[in-house]
Amino acid sequence: MTSEKDNNNSVEKLSGMTLLSDGFRFEFKIDGHEVEAWGSGKSGKESVTFDGTLVSEKRSLRRKSVHSFEHQGVLFEVEFNMVNMLKSELHCSLIKDGVHVETRKVMPKATSSKSEFIKGFITSFAVGGVCGFVGMLIILQFFDK
Numbered sequence: 001m002t003s004e005k006d007n008n009n010s011v012e013k014l015s016g017m018t019l020l021s022d023g024f025r026f027e028f029k030i031d032g033h034e035v036e037a038w039g040s041g042k043s044g045k046e047s048v049t050f051d052g053t054l055v056s057e058k059r060s061l062r063r064k065s066v067h068s069f070e071h072q073g074v075l076f077e078v079e080f081n082m083v084n085m086l087k088s089e090l091h092c093s094l095i096k097d098g099v100h101v102e103t104r105k106v107m108p109k110a111t112s113s114k115s116e117f118i119k120g121f122i123t124s125f126a127v128g129g130v131c132g133f134v135g136m137l138i139i140l141q142f143f144d145k
Helices: 016-022 113-145
Strands: 001-006 011-014 026-031 033-039 045-050 055-060 065-069 076-082 089-096 099-108
Touching: 026 055, 026 089, 026 099, 033 076, 045 065, 045 076, 055 065
Parallel strands: 011 099
Antiparallel strands: 001 011, 026 033, 033 045, 045 055, 065 076, 076 089, 089 099
C-alpha cells in the first residue's frame, strides 16, 4: 500500500489507485484485540472485524455511519466520518463503552495539497481528452462505412 504520513495533523495520505482498488482500511489494537474497519469508496460497502471475525457489515453512502457490536459485555462502536468531501478526508474512530479510544484519518495524496490536486486534474483532463478523441475517431469510422 502506497502511503505517507503527514505528522502535522496525522492524516495518512494514500495513492488514488490504492483507494480505488483496496478502499479505506483502518486497524486498531485494544486490550490485546484487533479491530479492523474497511470501506469501499466505490460501492459504499463497509465492514468491521474483531479478531478476524466479521461483526458488522453494511452499505452506506452517507457522510457518517456507525457500526456497533458487543464483545464480552463491552459495547464497541466504529464510526466512519467523511469530514471533508472536497479533499475526501475520512476519519474512522473506535469507541469503547462510550469512550473515544482512537481516530485514524486518511485522504488521497491527490487532494492533500493544491499542487497535487492541479497535477492530478491536468493529468486526468489530458487522459480524458485523448480517450475522447480516439473514441470519436472510432465512432466516426464506424458510421462512415
